[in-house]
Amino acid sequence: MHHKSVLLHEAIEALNIDPSGIYIDGTFGSGGHSRLILSKLTKFGRLIAFDKDHLSVEIGKTIFNQDSRFSIVHMSFSKAMNYVHNVKLLGSINGILLDLGICENQLFDANRGFSFIKDGPLDMRMDITTGQTAAQWIAMSSQEHITWVLKNLGEERFCKKIAKSILFHRRIRPIVRTHELSKIVSDIIVPSRIKKNSWNKHPATRSFLAIRMHINKELEAIAKVLKDMYNLLSNKGRLVIISFNSLEDRLVKHFIYKHSRIFPELPKLALTESQIINIFSSSCQFKNIGKIIPTKQEIKENIRARSAILRCAEKIDKTYINRYDLSKTI
Numbered sequence: 001m002h003h004k005s006v007l008l009h010e011a012i013e014a015l016n017i018d019p020s021g022i023y024i025d026g027t028f029g030s031g032g033h034s035r036l037i038l039s040k041l042t043k044f045g046r047l048i049a050f051d052k053d054h055l056s057v058e059i060g061k062t063i064f065n066q067d068s069r070f071s072i073v074h075m076s077f078s079k080a081m082n083y084v085h086n087v088k089l090l091g092s093i094n095g096i097l098l099d100l101g102i103c104e105n106q107l108f109d110a111n112r113g114f115s116f117i118k119d120g121p122l123d124m125r126m127d128i129t130t131g132q133t134a135a136q137w138i139a140m141s142s143q144e145h146i147t148w149v150l151k152n153l154g155e156e157r158f159c160k161k162i163a164k165s166i167l168f169h170r171r172i173r174p175i176v177r178t179h180e181l182s183k184i185v186s187d188i189i190v191p192s193r194i195k196k197n198s199w200n201k202h203p204a205t206r207s208f209l210a211i212r213m214h215i216n217k218e219l220e221a222i223a224k225v226l227k228d229m230y231n232l233l234s235n236k237g238r239l240v241i242i243s244f245n246s247l248e249d250r251l252v253k254h255f256i257y258k259h260s261r262i263f264p265e266l267p268k269l270a271l272t273e274s275q276i277i278n279i280f281s282s283s284c285q286f287k288n289i290g291k292i293i294p295t296k297q298e299i300k301e302n303i304r305a306r307s308a309i310l311r312c313a314e315k316i317d318k319t320y321i322n323r324y325d326l327s328k329t330i
């Protein structure tokens with residue numbers, strides 16, 4: 001199954017590409033966004049791609065093997081800081097793109113265990129070379145922990161009942177197939193109890209999303225890369241993130257808002273100039289460029305786009321803070 005990139009042109013436009021710049025595609029997938037980034041770069045530009053899925057890395061190596069501007073690493077984008085530090089490019093990245101979640105080729109490959117539609121082993125790992133599978137996690141976790149994951153990562157209102165039923169069924173025999181889990185969840189959420197506005201969602205959607213996010217530590221990875229963002233980017237470097245659920249988007253939105261306050265409230269104390277600059281440097285690191293959602297046409301052509309939100313921010317040139325007329329702030 002071919003993955004159709006979401007907000008393809010919007011994302012590349014938001015990166016505001018410098019043709020000889022250095023870019024990171026943190027979620028290579030099938031390479032749709034990477035291909036368009038490369039088409040905007042001259043021979044002096046460079047694109048470093050990351051993916052946790054070794055199959056995506058193989059795809060990248062195959063399709064761009066002749067392109068010396070391109071390299072791809074089998075690694076989480078949460079480790080981008082280490083990688084970029086090792087290749088001596090800290091503070092030199094002109095743009096970072098993250099298109100979160102999983103690809104259609106992962107979702108529709110039953111053997112990966114992401115799908116409640118196709119039966120397969122209950123795996124759900126993006127990186128199959130390491131970590132616990134969903135089946136192992138379900139076999140080992142307490143009812144409280146399963147409830148917590150379903151509630152907090154899936155916003156599943158039937159979390160307690162589903163967790164109780166999982167424990168009941170796993171005592172009879174291990175839950176190792178996606179259809180087994182999907183049936184347990186669906187039997188709890190009878191269609192009449194699904195909220196009106198989610199009539200078209202499969203009852204297991206939220207539970208599968210929650211377990212996938214937990215297994216792959218998805219929110220932790222986003223939080224880590226955001227923490228490192230300022231050091232990764234060059235002055236005026238852009239961060240572009242496409243989220244597919246409210247938890248991901250909330251993290252990104254809060255990060256951008258927190259670090260893009262132009263006029264931070266200063267304590268009513270006499271401060272030295274360097275103290276003021278310090279306060280500005282931490283709360284005024286990025287300029288909020290804005291958010292974009294897919295058009296109705298894109299959603300019609302690609303249903304996966306319906307929940308996408310793209311957010312973009314630009315690293316502020318530090319010299320701007322130093323040039324700022326500090327007397328205005330007191």
Ligand SMILES: C[S@@+](CC[C@H](N)C(=O)[O-])C[C@H]1O[C@@H](n2cnc3c(N)ncnc32)[C@H](O)[C@@H]1O
Pocket residue numbers: 003004005006026027028029030031032033034050051052053056075076077078099100101102103126221
């Ligand atoms: C939605 S797809 C990206 C699609 C891609 N932009 C395209 O146009 O083909 C997300 C990809 O990111 C990868 N991924 C998700 N979280 C990751 C992480 N923390 N580090 C590296 N790759 C990740 C997944 O394995 C998947 O291949």
